[in-house]
Amino acid sequence: MRQPAGRSARRSGGERKPREERWAELIEVATQVFYEKGYDGASLQDIADRLGMLKGSLYYYIQSKEDLLFDVISTVHRDGLAVVRARAEVEGSPLEKLESVIVGHVEHTCRNLVPTAVFLHELSALPIDRRKEVLGSEHAYQGVFRDLIEQAQRQGDVRADLDPRLAALSVLGSTNWVYRWFRPGGAFTPEQIGSELAEMSIRGIATEKALAARA
Amino acid sequence: MRQPAGRSARRSGGERKPREERWAELIEVATQVFYEKGYDGASLQDIADRLGMLKGSLYYYIQSKEDLLFDVISTVHRDGLAVVRARAEVEGSPLEKLESVIVGHVEHTCRNLVPTAVFLHELSALPIDRRKEVLGSEHAYQGVFRDLIEQAQRQGDVRADLDPRLAALSVLGSTNWVYRWFRPGGAFTPEQIGSELAEMSIRGIATEKALAARA
DNA sequence: CCTACCGATCGGTAGG
DNA sequence: CCTACCGATCGGTAGG
Numbered sequence: 001m002r003q004p005a006g007r008s009a010r011r012s013g014g015e016r017k018p019r020e021e022r023w024a025e026l027i028e029v030a031t032q033v034f035y036e037k038g039y040d041g042a043s044l045q046d047i048a049d050r051l052g053m054l055k056g057s058l059y060y061y062i063q064s065k066e067d068l069l070f071d072v073i074s075t076v077h078r079d080g081l082a083v084v085r086a087r088a089e090v091e092g093s094p095l096e097k098l099e100s101v102i103v104g105h106v107e108h109t110c111r112n113l114v115p116t117a118v119f120l121h122e123l124s125a126l127p128i129d130r131r132k133e134v135l136g137s138e139h140a141y142q143g144v145f146r147d148l149i150e151q152a153q154r155q156g157d158v159r160a161d162l163d164p165r166l167a168a169l170s171v172l173g174s175t176n177w178v179y180r181w182f183r184p185g186g187a188f189t190p191e192q193i194g195s196e197l198a199e200m201s202i203r204g205i206a207t208e209k210a211l212a213a214r215a
Numbered sequence: 216m217r218q219p220a221g222r223s224a225r226r227s228g229g230e231r232k233p234r235e236e237r238w239a240e241l242i243e244v245a246t247q248v249f250y251e252k253g254y255d256g257a258s259l260q261d262i263a264d265r266l267g268m269l270k271g272s273l274y275y276y277i278q279s280k281e282d283l284l285f286d287v288i289s290t291v292h293r294d295g296l297a298v299v300r301a302r303a304e305v306e307g308s309p310l311e312k313l314e315s316v317i318v319g320h321v322e323h324t325c326r327n328l329v330p331t332a333v334f335l336h337e338l339s340a341l342p343i344d345r346r347k348e349v350l351g352s353e354h355a356y357q358g359v360f361r362d363l364i365e366q367a368q369r370q371g372d373v374r375a376d377l378d379p380r381l382a383a384l385s386v387l388g389s390t391n392w393v394y395r396w397f398r399p400g401g402a403f404t405p406e407q408i409g410s411e412l413a414e415m416s417i418r419g420i421a422t423e424k425a426l427a428a429r430a
Numbered sequence: 431c432c433t434a435c436c437g438a439t440c441g442g443t444a445g446g
Numbered sequence: 447c448c449t450a451c452c453g454a455t456c457g458g459t460a461g462g
Contacts, residue, residue: 016447038340040255044441056443057447065441121336125256163411166403169396170389170415177388188381196378200385204419231431259457271458272431280457 019061025051026061027075030068035114039069039125066130069122074134076115077141083108084144094151095158095210099202101144102175103194109178110190116179145171149205157210171201234276240266241276242290245283250329254284254337281345284337289349291330292356298323299359309366310373310425314417316359317390318409324393325405331394357383364420372425386416 017025029050033042044065048055062068087100109116123131135141146168152158158167175197182193203211232240244265248257259280263270277283302315324331338346350356361383367373373382390412397408418426 038253038255040253041340043439045439054448055441056449056451059442060447125253162415163403166408166411167415169392170412173389173392173395174385175388177384177392180388181384188378193381196381197385200377200382200419204415258455260455269432270456271433271435274458275431 023061026058027068027071031072031115031118034069034072034118034122039118039122066126069118069125070130070134072115073119073123073126076112076119077134079112080105080108080116081136081140081144084141088144088148093157094148094155095202095206095214098145098148098152099198101148102171102198102201106175106178106194106197107190109175110182110184110193113179113182113184120176120179142168142172152206152210157207158205159207162205167205170204174201238276241273242283242286246287246330246333249284249287249333249337254333254340281341284333284340285345285349287330288334288338288341291327291334292349294327295320295323295331296351296356296359299356303359303363308372309363309370310417310421310429313360313363313367314413316363317386317413317416321390321393321409321412322405324390325397325399325408328394328397328399335391335394357387360386367421367425372422373420374422377420382420385419389416 026047030042030047033046033050036042037046044055044058047068048058083104084101087104088097090097090100092100123134126134146164149158149162149164149167149171153160153162153164158164178193178197182188182190188196202214206214241262245257245262248261248265251257252261259270259273262283263273298319299316302319303312305312305315307315338349341349361379364373364377364379364382364386368375368377368379373379393408393412397403397405403411417429421429
């Protein structure tokens, strides 16, 4: 790790910032620009402009444009996965866990709208090996939902005739879609959306027995 | 409308085709390339290569790259909207209509996977006026779902405490998401997916009374 | 449809 | 971080 050099000429007279701090700014700006223009539509020039540096100077921090996308995507995916896994491990029945997982997932999505949108839109811009590095072995995210649905099904809390994969995809669709319409300060809070979507999802797949016991 | 000129030199010896036929090929190829690479990642060179013509020759058919995207997107949107509107008008209760609309929407999505994916991913690449031209006044698509949910709610078939907008977005999320995981020849047929997603959606929002009457 | 081009911009690099 | 640069490619055009 090289250290930034000392007193060279600056572009707009600002103080040079520590590497870590500048890196954080870089990622924040890159996230925003990828969100607005898409990965391919965004240029390093756009990003450099907003940071007040020259395009070539970005290579002091990165090896390639792709590094920026990878950081944005892997961070939001790792954090989101941690949220749902934590909620899948607390005390409770599988159906109760699933409800909590859905709420956590939706709230995390609302609170990380921009990086989540980049993740869901631009994952395909990563080469396949880095894509796998992000997603982990198997569909980790999807697996959390499907496993809980299967467990709930064995307990008679989810309808027996339902395919757990299909049910998981239905729930993930309903919840992930939030990234397309949620607006901070809009008609609904993340908590409202989380609890309402969870309610609809649970009712959509649960047995009458489980629903009666819940009330 | 100019007619293609007669006997000029050809690139690979093939016969020159009628304008309409060639235009259909152009759109088909463009749809596929936009799907694979995204609109910004796709070049007119890519498209011309697959058609066996030169990049500049594309301008015999189009005025700009954007024309291609606009055609792809407006066609699939128009067709999909026609499907759900037709099903919203047949005989039946609002809840029955909604179920039919969901089935139709999902099956249309499965059978038009590639253009649907381009629509859902690249709409934002269109300038705002052409975007509005595609979507029509207000959110036409979303409106079909929301209106039916509101009507069903007035009849006591959808839970009274549910926000119809939120419910519509939940259903649209679950069903639109199909474009990300459906594979022709995979584990599920479009009919299966349509009927299962509809079942989950209806159960998720309906009152117990309506569900009992349905069975 | 092809020939033959153009200006602009892209991601990226050597050297300091 | 800046200076100064490169090869490649982009969408698009004039003229036939």
